[in-house]
Amino acid sequence: MANIKSQIKRNKTNEKRHQANVAFKSSYKTAVKAVRAAVEAKDKDLALTKLSFAHKKLDKGQAKGIFHKNFVARHKSALASLVNSL
DSSP states (O other), rough: OOHHHHHHHHHHHHHHHHHHHHHHHHHHHHHHHHHHHHHHOOOOHHHHHHHHHHHHHHHHHHHHHHSSSHHHHHHHHHHHHHHTTO
């Protein structure tokens, strides 16, 4: 346990950011599940709208430093090819 005041504060902010990042990743996973569900239901219009939302989540995650750029590129490509298979 830290006993330096600045490190105690730093630990608090680190935990706060960690919780925010976990919540963001969870919302991204939910968006991906929505895309996959729309593809399984063979609803192309819904899949395209869900895909754009998932792409937005990925781009925002990259901008915030939560996701690496290659992770984003890989997942955007995989989701797009999944939707294009309809």
